[in-house]
Amino acid sequence: MKRLFTLIALACIYNVAAAQGTYKKLDSLFSNQLDAGWLNGNVLIADHGRVIYKNSFGYADIPNKIPNTDKSAFFLASVAKTITSTAVLQLVQKRRVNLDSPYKKYIPEFPYPDITIRNLLSHTSGLPRDKEEIFDTVLKVQPAKKFNFRDIILVLQQYPKPLSFKPGDQFSYSNINYNLLAVLIEKISGMNFDAYLKKYIFGPAEMTGSYLCNPRTAQKADVTKRYSYPKHYYPHLIQADSIPNDTSYTIFWGQGNVISTTTDLLKFDQALYHNKLVNEQLLDEAFKPAILNNKNEVVAGGGVSYGLGWFILRGKGPDKIVFHTGYIEGLRSVIMRNLSKNQTVIILDNAQSFTNFITASNAISILNNTPQEKVKISIADRYAKILFEKGGDIAVSRLVQMQADTSHFRYGVREMDTIANELLADSYTDKAIEAFKINLILHPGDPEMYTSFGKALNKAGKREEAILMYQRALSLKPDDKTIKDSLTKLEQR
Structure with missing residues (x-):
């Protein structure tokens, strides 16, 4: 008996030490993200529903230095699609909706008879991606009208859009699919x-801090403000609400607009694990890749498939991992679930940090002692921000330092070209020339670097220098008609 107690005590000590080691690794992962400027929000990680790591980083209100806390609530953006899909599956479970029935069966005025409920859930409908493509024609006729998601059916009747492909032939992510599913849920x-x-959903899962954003009611005080960089080169975050956007639209439910917390998302996660919302058979259907008309699995790109409201992650060993990400201006979100081991990672970020998906994947790796993916800081992004704020000399000296630190930084030639073009388009011509020049010096064998630099020189009134750049580009790519035409126009001026 004494030996048994000793073994139990040793096992407890080992488990505590292992848990502490995991916590330290997770804390190091997220602290490093914070130091790199890639994290501003809340993180929660659970194992079989038990929280093993939970922390708040950065600010809910940056100018006023109000920190994010356990109580902070965030827009979920497209993570809300997992909630919409769950609601549809509930109606399927109640036999009020059939996955393979046409949407038109339930909404007779819908003008596309071949699109099924499954097509909408799996993004294989062929419909446009966003509302702007649906309402572009009617806005010319009624520019003062405010539209919501319930108007989609009527507008599609009046101004039907050709489908991009036959339903079921391809995958093409579409917010409109999930707007239409919200209409379906209301109708049924x-x-x-x-x-x-x-x-x-919220009631049975006990998600007391979750609700749909509604323009008729005020948001609760604990909702974080959202921040982003209006341009890649801009050195400071600004509140997303101050970035101009189209005011022709009001509520577009189904695709997003849910406000929630990391705690509530864990409750949702566990309600799914315990089949409180939908039965196991239907969830299994949701968590496997959808099948196209050609019998191939849906591929969403980057080693990822898509089921019914969930992405399926490949390349993480034998475990089955599903997830969904979300993005709106000033916010990124991710929920990642290792179904094989009941592990959950939730990251809600109100400063649009772009590495959260990789960070969530690395957190899963830490839980399972598998290799993490190295994330490096963009030299182009850092250089452009320093260039804009402090000038070319300081920017280039920092660039040299960053280039030497290859373990933490990476240089993207196309990324630098994109940012330089952004500066040029915004009439920061001198700064754009500096960025184009750096790109050219570092990549002298790329003809596009010469045409980009030439375009900037021409805008600055340096026609002869621009001609030299286009001539050099043509010598590297002599059959390129676009370069020839641009050079001819310059020479004939």
Whole structure:
């Protein structure tokens, strides 16, 4: 008996030490992200529903230095699609909707008879990606009208859009698919979409801090403000609400607009694991790749498939991992679930940090002692911000330092070209020339670097120098008609 107690004690000590080691590794991962400027928000990691790491980073209100806390709530952006898909699957479970029935069966005025519920859930419908493509024609006729997601059906009747492909032939991510699913839920349930979610998703999962954003009601005080860089080269975050956007639209539910917390998302996650919302058979259907008409699995790109409201991650060994990311101006979100081991990673970020998906994947790797993916800081992005704020001399000296530190920094030639063109388009011509020049010096064998530099020189009134650049580009790519035409126009001026 004494030996048994000793073994139990040793096992407890080992488990505590292992847990502490995992915590330290996770804290190091997220602290490094914070130091690199890639994290401003809340993180929660759970194993079988038990929280093993939870932390808040940065600010909910940056100018006023109000920190993010456990109580901070965030827009979920497209992570909300997992909630919409769950609501649809509930109606399937109740036999009120059939996955393979045409949408038109339930909404007769819908003008595309071949699009099924499964097509909408799996982004294989062929419909346009965003509302702007749906409403572009009607806005010319009614420029003062405010549209919402319920107007999509009527507008598609009046101004039908050709599908990009036959439903089921391809994958093409579309927010419109999920707007239409919200319309379906309202029609079948006889309830407003927000009321449905409250009663059948948020209520049963005990997500007391979650709700749909509604322009008729004020957001709660704990919702974080959202921040982003309006341009790549801009050195300071600004509040996303101050970035101009189209005011022709009001609510577009189904695709996003859910406000929630990391704690509530864990409750949602666990409600799925315990089949409180949808039965296991339907969830298995949601968590496997959709099948196209040619019998191939849907491939969403980058080693990722798509099921019914969930991406499926490949390349992480035998474990089955599903996830969804979200993005709106000033926010990025991700929920990642290792279904094989009941592990959950949630990151909600209100400063649009672009590495959160890789960070979530690395957190899963830490939990399972597998290799992490190295994330390096963009030299082009850092250089451009220093160039804009402090000038070319300081920027180039920092660039030299960053180039020498290859373990932490990477140089992207196309990225630098994009940022330089952004500076040029915004009439920061001298700064654009500096960036183009650096790119050319570092990549003298690339003809595009000469044409880009030539374009900037021409805009600065340096025609002869621009001609030399185009001539050099043509010598590197003598059959390029675009370069020839540009050079001819310059020479004939």
